[in-house]
Amino acid sequence: MKKNTHPTQNEITATCACGNSFATRSTAKELKVTMCSACHPFYTGEQKFVDTAGRIEKFNKKFGNAKKS
Numbered sequence: 001m002k003k004n005t006h007p008t009q010n011e012i013t014a015t016c017a018c019g020n021s022f023a024t025r026s027t028a029k030e031l032k033v034t035m036c037s038a039c040h041p042f043y044t045g046e047q048k049f050v051d052t053a054g055r056i057e058k059f060n061k062k063f064g065n066a067k068k069s
Contacts, residue, residue, distance in 0.1 A: 007027040015021045016036035024031070037043045 009025045009027055010029070011023060012026050012028070012031055013021050014024050014026075014031040014033055014036075016039065017032075017034050018036065018039040020036050020038040022036065041047050
């Protein structure tokens with residue numbers, strides 16, 4: 001087998017956009033995430049819409065008034 005083919009993994013601190021941080025291993029020097037278990041709706045029980053491009057309004061405008069058959 002070839003030696004030195006895999007990148008080295010370092011213990012780093014990942015930082016979430018909500019301010020939470022946690023320790024993990026990665027090949028990257030630092031890791032910034034948008035959602036973690038402290039702010040994700042599945043784990044918190046809160047429903048939160050993350051709509052940056054207006055996709056929900058676009059969908060409701062296109063299909064919101066459609067009649068059910």
